[in-house]
Amino acid sequence: MDVPAKGGFSFDMCCRNGMMEKKGFKAPGFLKTGTTIVGLVFADGVVLGADTRATEGPIVADKNCEKIHYMAPYIYCYGAGTAADTEAVTAGRESRVVTALALLKSHLFRYQGHVSAALVLGGVDCTGPHLHTVYPHGSTDTLPFATMGSGSLAAMSVFESKYKEGLTREEGIQLVSEAICAGISDDLGSGSNVDVCVMTKGKTEYLRNHLLPNPRTYVSSKGYSFVLGQTEVLATKITPLKQAEVTIGDAMEE
């Protein structure tokens, strides 16, 4: 019987999939988050930023996806790499940034880079603001400002020229937005909008779609209007739905 598994991976389809590959059927590609993700430490905390494009090869699969993952009340994590991996790796618990870091790096190291998630982890805990980057093989860096993803070079150039210690909150958000915009314009794997997350002691602000530099402008004002009944239909079946009745109290009560 197929009992639900208690977490971890199951490798029972590997034989069959291997057989298919040998017969010449290539495995499909996965959804990647091409991406520009950045973080910086400012006077009172940490600001993280990301673009919102998800790609499937050269096609944009999602124009406004969320790359931020919540780990704990004041610890957030942005991910690049295979979308499924970054979502699964960040289902964590702890309340110190270094603990979250240790959990992430040990998980990724265990899978020797096959779980392809590159993350920027930032947060504020009782010991102050922290910013770390985690690579798919499990190595980590602790930095005052960091960028990851295909757009990291574009974003790093902005940081290297404009970062200084002791930035204010507004300056931090402004700098992060500029760095992400650089990634959006100069990297094909990143695009759409800018998401920003500001974490300070006791408060997290998630500014979803903080900037919308690429609005959709090719909308036709008329749009397509189809005549009702235009599509040729061979058969129609209409089933009314029963509305669920809620009975208060247990019918079996004596």
Place this chain on the structure above:
Amino acid sequence: MSIFEYNGSAVVAMVGKNCFAIASDRRLGVQLQTVATDFQRVFKIHDKLYIGLSGLATDAQTLYQRLVFRHKLYQLREERDMKPETFASLVSALLYEKRFGPYFCQPVIAGLGEDNEPFICTMDCIGAKELAKDFVVSGTASESLYGACESMFKPNMEPEELVETISQALLSSVDRDCLSGWGGYVLLLTPTEVQERVLKARMD
């Protein structure tokens, strides 16, 4: 040839005003030969939740059977139907479990929530969820479907208009893909009824 192109498929779901529509093609092929023209790709989980599975047909059927099993267990334990968001997380977890030996399916999930808010999402074959507020597509015809839906979709469509739009988007897209088509099936769900239609399409 890719494993996804072995059977050929096209699935699309669109959101309307307090309703949603999910549509698929009806071809089952073995590479370039057509074996059936009435293949079911959209399956019912409960009255207000449907899942469309594109990709390898055998994995689609196995995955559907596993999901129905898990949902029935949930119904027995919780004495109610699963919410669409919960079901999407269940599918994602089931697919991610097989991260290194995946099911070759891309599910499209469409459901009506508690307050009759439509919910749609799609995933890649290892469970990366993509929620959308307008439409989601999957299958060999996905590139054409993206284009057709992007131009034909309008927000807050009434049920009749939604059915026309999704049918036209599906039929025009599968006509540009050799591996999918041979008929269309559209399911429209409103809070009071389910309408299923079989469309007349090019049989080539």
